Amino acid sequence: MKTNEKEVLFKVENLKTWFPIKKGIMKKTVGNVKAVDDISLEVYRGETIGIVGESGCGKSTLGKSLMLLEKPTDGKIMFHYQGGFKDITKFSKQEMFEFRKTVQMVFQDPYSALNPQKKIYTSFEEPLKIHGYDTREKREEVMQRVLKMVNIQPDYLMRYPHEFSGGQRQRLCIARALEVTPEVLICDEPVSALDVSIQAQVLNLMKDIQKELNLTYLFIAHDLSVVQYMSDRIIVMYLGKVVEVADSRALYDEPLHPYTRALLSAIPVADIHVEKKRQILEGEVPSPINKPSGCAFHNRCPMCMEQCKKQDPPMYVDKENGHMVACHLYEGKMMTGAE
Ligand SMILES: Nc1ncnc2c1ncn2[C@@H]1O[C@H](COP(=O)(O)OP(=O)(O)OP(=O)(O)O)[C@@H](O)[C@H]1O
Numbered sequence: 001m002k003t004n005e006k007e008v009l010f011k012v013e014n015l016k017t018w019f020p021i022k023k024g025i026m027k028k029t030v031g032n033v034k035a036v037d038d039i040s041l042e043v044y045r046g047e048t049i050g051i052v053g054e055s056g057c058g059k060s061t062l063g064k065s066l067m068l069l070e071k072p073t074d075g076k077i078m079f080h081y082q083g084g085f086k087d088i089t090k091f092s093k094q095e096m097f098e099f100r101k102t103v104q105m106v107f108q109d110p111y112s113a114l115n116p117q118k119k120i121y122t123s124f125e126e127p128l129k130i131h132g133y134d135t136r137e138k139r140e141e142v143m144q145r146v147l148k149m150v151n152i153q154p155d156y157l158m159r160y161p162h163e164f165s166g167g168q169r170q171r172l173c174i175a176r177a178l179e180v181t182p183e184v185l186i187c188d189e190p191v192s193a194l195d196v197s198i199q200a201q202v203l204n205l206m207k208d209i210q211k212e213l214n215l216t217y218l219f220i221a222h223d224l225s226v227v228q229y230m231s232d233r234i235i236v237m238y239l240g241k242v243v244e245v246a247d248s249r250a251l252y253d254e255p256l257h258p259y260t261r262a263l264l265s266a267i268p269v270a271d272i273h274v275e276k277k278r279q280i281l282e283g284e285v286p287s288p289i290n291k292p293s294g295c296a297f298h299n300r301c302p303m304c305m306e307q308c309k310k311q312d313p314p315m316y317v318d319k320e321n322g323h324m325v326a327c328h329l330y331e332g333k334m335m336t337g338a339e
Pocket of ligand 1: 019055057
C-alpha cells in the first residue's frame with residue numbers, strides 16, 4: 001500500500017488520555033491511569049485500521065478519545081473536515097454536534113446498546129429527531145434504507161430488542177449508526193459477543209457496507225484473526241502506547257516487535273512444528289499507573305537489553321513500506337520518524 005496516495009482523515013498528534021486517581025475528602029489527584037499515553041498516528045479515508053493488544057492496553061480509550069467520548073488530557077486530534085484539518089478537541093458546541101454525525105461508534109454488546117424497553121422504531125427515531133429529520137416521512141425513509149443495508153425487514157421495527165438474535169441485534173446497531181450518514185465507524189469488539197458461526201456474516205456485511213459507502217473503520221478487537229481479516233493496516237498497542245504499525249499482511253508475515261511476535265504466536269494453529277516454536281507471553285500487563293521505566297515491555301521481553309530498562313525507544317520507520325516499530329532492536333537498522 002502506498003500511503004502517500006491516500007487521503008489522511010485523522011491526524012493524531014501526541015494524544016494523551018489519562019484518568020486521574022483521586023483520594024481523600026479533598027479529592028486530591030494522587031496519580032493517573034495513563035490509558036492513552038502519547039500516541040501519534042494517521043488514519044486514511046476508506047481504510048480499515050485494526051487496533052490490537054492485550055486487555056487494558058488502551059484500545060477502547062483510544063477509540064473513544066477519537067470521538068471525544070473520553071476527553072483527551074493533551075495532544076491534538078486533527079480531522080479532515082469541511083475542506084481542511086480541524087482539531088476536534090477545540091470544537092465549539094455546534095461543531096461538535098455536526099462532528100457527532102460524522103463519526104459513529106458500534107459497541108461490543110448490542111443488547112445493552114439498544115434500550116430493551118423501547119421498540120426498535122423508537123431507538124431508531126431518536127438520533128434522526130436530534131439531527132433535524134423533522135417529519136415522520138423523512139425519518140421512516142432513512143430507517144427503511146439503513147435496515148435494507150443490513151438485511152432486516154422494515155416491519156421488524158415494531159419489535160423489541162429481545163425478539164432478535166445476537167447477530168440481528170448487532171446488525172441493528174450498525175444500521176442505527178448509519179442513519180446519520182457517518183464517514184467513520186469506530187467498532188469496539190463488534191463481533192466478540194457473537195457465536196463464531198455468526199461472526200463471519202456480520203464481518204462480511206460490514207465489509208460490503210464499507211465498500212458501498214466508502215466508510216473508514218477503526219476496528220478494535222482481541223481476536224487477531226478477525227482483525228487480520230478486516231484490516232488494511234494494524235496498530236499494536238501496549239500500555240497506552242503504539243509499539244508497531246504495519247500493513248496487515250506485513251504485520252502477520254514479518255512482525256518486528258517482540259510483543260507483536262508473542263501476540264501472534266498465541267493464535268491457535270494445527271501445525272505441530274509451529275506449536276513447538278511458540279513464544280509464550282509471560283506475566284501480566286503492568287499497571288498503567290506505575291509503568292516500568294524505559295520500554296514498558298522490557299520486563300516481559302525475551303530480547304530485553306540493558307538499554308531497554310532505561311530508555312523509552314523512539315518509533316523507527318522503514319521508509320520503503322511505512323512499517324513502524326518502537327523497539328531498541330532496530331537502532332541503526334531503521335530510521336526514526338524524525339530523521
Ligand atoms: N473511565 C475510566 N476511569 C478510570 N480508568 C479507566 C477508565 N476507562 C478505562 N480505564 C483504564 O484505562 C486502561 C485502559 O482501558 P481500555 O478499556 O481503554 O483498554 P482496552 O485495551 O480497551 O481493554 P479491553 O480489551 O479489556 O476492553 C485500563 O487500565 C482501564 O482500567
